[in-house]
Amino acid sequence: MESQFIGKDPRLEAIREGHGARCAVISHPHPLYGGNMHNNVVLSARNAALEAGFSSLRFNFRGVGRSEGRHDDGRGEIQDLDVALEAAGAQPILMAYSFGAWVASGLLIQKQLPAILIAPPTGMMPFPSLKGRDIWAVVGDLDQYCNQDTLRDAIDPERITVMAGIDHFWFGHEDRMEAYLAPILQSLAAEH
Secondary structure (H helix, E strand, O other): OOOOEOOEEEEEEEEEEEEOOOEEEEEOOOHHHHOOOOOHHHHHHHHHHOOOEEEEEEEEEOOOOOOOOOOOOOOHHHHHHHHHHHHHHOOOOEEEEEEEHHHHHHHHOOOOOOOOOOOOOOOOOOOOOOOOOOOOEEEEEOOOOOOOHHHHHOHHHEEEEEOOOOOOOOOOOOOHHHHHHHHHHHHHHHOO
16 A cells, blocks of 8 residues: 655655545554554554444654654644544544554544544553543553553543553554454444
8 A cells, every 4th residue: 555645844654545434543653662654553453444444544643754854742743643634534533552642632632533542651641631532442451651540530431441461562462452443433433
C-alpha cells in the first residue's frame, strides 16, 4: 500500500485503506523510541477496523518516516492528530496506542468523538479526565508504563479492560487485541 501526504506545514505521511464510509484513525507509539505507523499494534488496530467495515487511516507523526517537521513533545502531535481526523472525513473514530493514546487524550478534552486507547502510558505521562465520554481503554496486566489507578481516574472504569499476561508491547497477543476491538467497533458501526 502506497503512502500519501495529508495536511501541510508539516505534511504528514499517511496510508488510507478500505472502503468504509466511516474511517478509523490510528496513531502510533513514541517516535523517539522507533514508533511509527507500521507498528504491530497499529497494524492490528487497522485489521480490526477493516474487518468491522471501517476504512482506516494510519499516519506518521511529524518527523517520522516521510512526515515533515520535528518531534514536538506532544504539542505539535496533537495538531497532527487533528489533521488526520480531518482527512478521515465525517464521523471518524480514533484508535490510539501508547504515546499516540497520550496525544489523543490532549485532543479528546477538546473534541467529542469515539476513541479506543490501547496501552495508555498513564504511569509516565499526565492524562486528563475523559470520564463520561465514548472512550474505551485496553491494557495488559503486565504493562510497564500504565498505572491502572491513574487510568481509572481518567476513564470510566467500566470501559477499561485489563488483559492477563500482556505487557505494553502486545507481541504475540495481537489476535487478543483484535478480538477485544471487534465488538466495540461493530457497535460503533451499527450506530450510524
